[in-house]
Amino acid sequence: MIDATLVSGFLGAGKTTWLAEHLRRHEDGVDLVVVNDFADQGVDDALLREAAWEAGARVEPIVGGCLCCDRDGALRRVLHAEIGRRHRGDAARDGRVVVETSGLAEPHRITRMLADDPVLRTNLSLRSLVVVVDGLGGRRLLRHRHGVRDQVAVADRVVLSRADLARHGELEELAATVRRLNATAELVASTLGTERPVTPADPAVADVFDDDGTVAEPDVRSCRVDLAEGTSWAEYALWLDTMCRAHPDRLLRSKGIVPTRDGRLLVQSMGGDVATPVPAPPGVDTGMVFVLDRIDPDALVRSLRTHVPSAGA
Amino acid sequence: MCAQCRAPGSRIDWYAAGAPDTLAGRRTARTELAAVATRQLAPLGLRVDAHPGSMTLAVRSATGRTVVVTRLDELADAVRALTGRSVDPLEPRR
Numbered sequence A: 001m002i003d004a005t006l007v008s009g010f011l012g013a014g015k016t017t018w019l020a021e022h023l024r025r026h027e028d029g030v031d032l033v034v035v036n037d038f039a040d041q042g043v044d045d046a047l048l049r050e051a052a053w054e055a056g057a058r059v060e061p062i063v064g065g066c067l068c069c070d071r072d073g074a075l076r077r078v079l080h081a082e083i084g085r086r087h088r089g090d091a092a093r094d095g096r097v098v099v100e101t102s103g104l105a106e107p108h109r110i111t112r113m114l115a116d117d118p119v120l121r122t123n124l125s126l127r128s129l130v131v132v133v134d135g136l137g138g139r140r141l142l143r144h145r146h147g148v149r150d151q152v153a154v155a156d157r158v159v160l161s162r163a164d165l166a167r168h169g170e171l172e173e174l175a176a177t178v179r180r181l182n183a184t185a186e187l188v189a190s191t192l193g194t195e196r197p198v199t200p201a202d203p204a205v206a207d208v209f210d211d212d213g214t215v216a217e218p219d220v221r222s223c224r225v226d227l228a229e230g231t232s233w234a235e236y237a238l239w240l241d242t243m244c245r246a247h248p249d250r251l252l253r254s255k256g257i258v259p260t261r262d263g264r265l266l267v268q269s270m271g272g273d274v275a276t277p278v279p280a281p282p283g284v285d286t287g288m289v290f291v292l293d294r295i296d297p298d299a300l301v302r303s304l305r306t307h308v309p310s311a312g313a
Numbered sequence B: 001m002c003a004q005c006r007a008p009g010s011r012i013d014w015y016a017a018g019a020p021d022t023l024a025g026r027r028t029a030r031t032e033l034a035a036v037a038t039r040q041l042a043p044l045g046l047r048v049d050a051h052p053g054s055m056t057l058a059v060r061s062a063t064g065r066t067v068v069v070t071r072l073d074e075l076a077d078a079v080r081a082l083t084g085r086s087v088d089p090l091e092p093r094r
Helices: A015-025 A044-055 A072-088 A107-116 A118-123 A138-144 A146-153 A170-181 A233-246 A297-307 B014-018 B023-044 B072-083
Strands: A002-008 A032-037 A058-063 A095-100 A124-134 A157-161 A186-191 A194-197 A220-225 A251-260 A263-270 A287-293 B047-049 B057-060 B066-069
Touching: A002 A015, A002 A072, A002 A107, A015 A032, A015 A044, A015 A095, A015 A124, A015 A157, A032 A044, A032 A072, A044 A058, A058 A072, A072 A095, A072 A107, A072 A118, A107 A118, A107 A124, A118 A124, A124 A138, A124 A146, A138 A146, A138 A170, A146 A170, A157 A170, A170 A186, A220 A297, A233 A251, A233 A263, A233 A297, A233 B014, A233 B023, A233 B072, A287 A297, B014 B023, B014 B072, B023 B047, B023 B057, B023 B072, B057 B072, B066 B072
Parallel strands: A002 A095, A002 A124, A032 A058, A032 A095, A124 A157, A157 A186
Antiparallel strands: A186 A194, A220 A287, A251 A263, A251 A287, B047 B057, B057 B066
C-alpha cells in the first residue's frame, strides 16, 4: 500500500517552501515526490531536488499543464509505475508519495481520479490533502478567486505561510476566513516550513466573496524568458515592481533566476507581492517563468525587453 | 482594488535584499535604481536623484516638487503623488 499526501495551494502560496521543509523533517521517509508546474519548464523540481535527495526521495516533474486536467494521464502513469515498482521489489514498509500540484489545479478532481482508477484505489490511500494559503495575500485571493476557495474547502490541513511577515491579528483573521470555508481542517501557521498553531479570530471579520468564477473568464498562459548574464538588478526590479502594481490580478506568478552582475538571484512574485530574493541554488537554469491571466505573453516579453535592455535580445 | 482588501504591495525592501550587503553595494544599487527610474519616468516629466552621502532617492517633477523615498516600492506612490498617474509597463513607450 502507498500512502499519498497531496499538497495544493494557489500560485506562489508557498507550497514548495513548505514541502522542502516537510521533506527534511519527515522521519518516516518519502519515496517519491511528484512536482507539477503549470509552465512548460518547471522551477520547483530543481528547487526541491536537494531537500528530496536529503530525504532519500526521487523527484518526478510533470510540467506543461495541471495534474487535474491536461496532465492527469501523466500523474496516473507515474503512480502506476510506482505501484509496479513496489510490487516487483521487496517492500519492507508502506510506500510514501507526495504530490505537489500546480497552483491552478483543482485538488478535488485529483482525489476523484485517485478514487475512480481501480489500480490506484486498491494500492494507494490519500493520507492527507494539505492546502497552503499565502498568509499575506491569501485573504484577497479567497475573496476574489473561487478556485482558491474550492482548494481550501476540500483540505484536511490548511497551512498559512509567511507567518513571520503577517501583522498582529492578520493570520488569525485569515484563519477565521478559512474556517468559514472549511469547518474541520487542521489549521497551522508556517514560517519557511516551520509550523505553529493558529487560532481563528473570534468573532470573525466578515468577508464578501464576490467572484463566482464567471465574472471574467480566465485565460491563463505561461511563458519563459531567458535573461542574459549581467542583467541589471535595478532594471529588472523596477520593471517587476511596476508590473506587479499595474497588473496584480493578471501577472499571477513569476519565478526564476535573474543572473545579476553580483550573482544569481532566485526572484519570485505572487500577484502584487514580491518575495525576498535569495541566492539561487545550483542546478537551476537561468530564466524566468511567468504565469499570466489575460496578458498576451508576446506583450509581456516585449515589455521586458524594452524596460530591461540588459536582459538581452 | 476591492474596498475590503489592502493595496497589493510588498512589506519588505526586496530590492535592497537582492543587492550586495555592503555599503558600496547598497550605494551602487541606489545609484543604479535612480538612473533606471529616471529613464522610465522621463515621459512623465520626472527625474530621480540619488544624492551622494544619503541613502534616499529624491523624485522631482519638472516644476521642482520633490518627494523623498527610501525604498523601490515607495517610488510608485511618489509618482502618483507628483503626477496623479501610474506607470504601466505593458503600454508602449512614447
